[in-house]
Amino acid sequence: AAGVIQSPRHLIKEKRETATLKCYPIPRHDTVYWYQQGPGQDPQFLISFYEKMQSDKGSIPDRFSAQQFSDYHSELNMSSLELGDSALYFCASSSSLGGSHNEQFFGPGTRLTVL
Amino acid sequence: AQKITQTQPGMFVQEKEAVTLDCTYDTSDQSYGLFWYKQPSSGEMIFLIYQGSYDEQNATEGRYSLNFQKARKSANLVISASQLGDSAMYFCAMREGDRGSTLGRLYFGRGTQLTVWP
Numbered sequence: 001a002a003g004v005i006q007s008p009r010h011l012i013k014e015k016r017e018t019a020t021l022k023c024y025p026i027p028r029h030d031t032v033y034w035y036q037q038g039p040g041q042d043p044q045f046l047i048s049f050y051e052k053m054q055s056d057k058g059s060i061p062d063r064f065s066a067q068q069f070s071d072y073h074s075e076l077n078m079s080s081l082e083l084g085d086s087a088l089y090f091c092a093s094s095s096s097l098g099g100s101h102n103e104q105f106f107g108p109g110t111r112l113t114v115l
Numbered sequence: 116a117q118k119i120t121q122t123q124p125g126m127f128v129q130e131k132e133a134v135t136l137d138c139t140y141d142t143s144d145q146s147y148g149l150f151w152y153k154q155p156s157s158g159e160m161i162f163l164i165y166q167g168s169y170d171e172q173n174a175t176e177g178r179y180s181l182n183f184q185k186a187r188k189s190a191n192l193v194i195s196a197s198q199l200g201d202s203a204m205y206f207c208a209m210r211e212g213d214r215g216s217t218l219g220r221l222y223f224g225r226g227t228q229l230t231v232w233p
Contacts, residue, residue: 033220035221042223042225043221044223045222048220058220090160103150104162104221106160108159109158109160
């Protein structure tokens, strides 16, 4: 079965650079979530999109922006990178038609290292 | 305040034994969902089991069962017949406003690192 695809899997950037993370949800999933997991930390919600509209916003820095495109893939854009942005970034997708679980399926994550 | 509390940073269990991972939650919503995820050292987040706040029966999925005690606001994960491959970080998570809600961020606990020894 198709899973959530994230690219790149690993990314190394310098401070003050920009980065773009991509997420391709499971086909027919209409909701995408982004989470940030710092080293040894629990995942923290950043932002979500439903049907290409922002549906919820968490602790996402102003330096970050995200959007969901017409094909439902999503991109997380990160500018002026800081050392503290080094983390594992997860994308998850779910379907609004998925029953009461509305389980979020997670991608493998993008490991961002800022030097 | 932390919405999900996992008080066990680390747990050890011998192969073939059962183990319980604790999770308590805090919400004022009547409708919510509770999830357990497994995160191996490779980093991916694997869904294990779900319990809805209105579900009367405890959820079970193979060797995983969820001991749901609503009055105590606890949702402990029980893994029976532990295997070496169960060694991983386990996260408890909650989504508020569940039951037909199509949207909802997950709140995660700090996780419990489970080590299964032979």
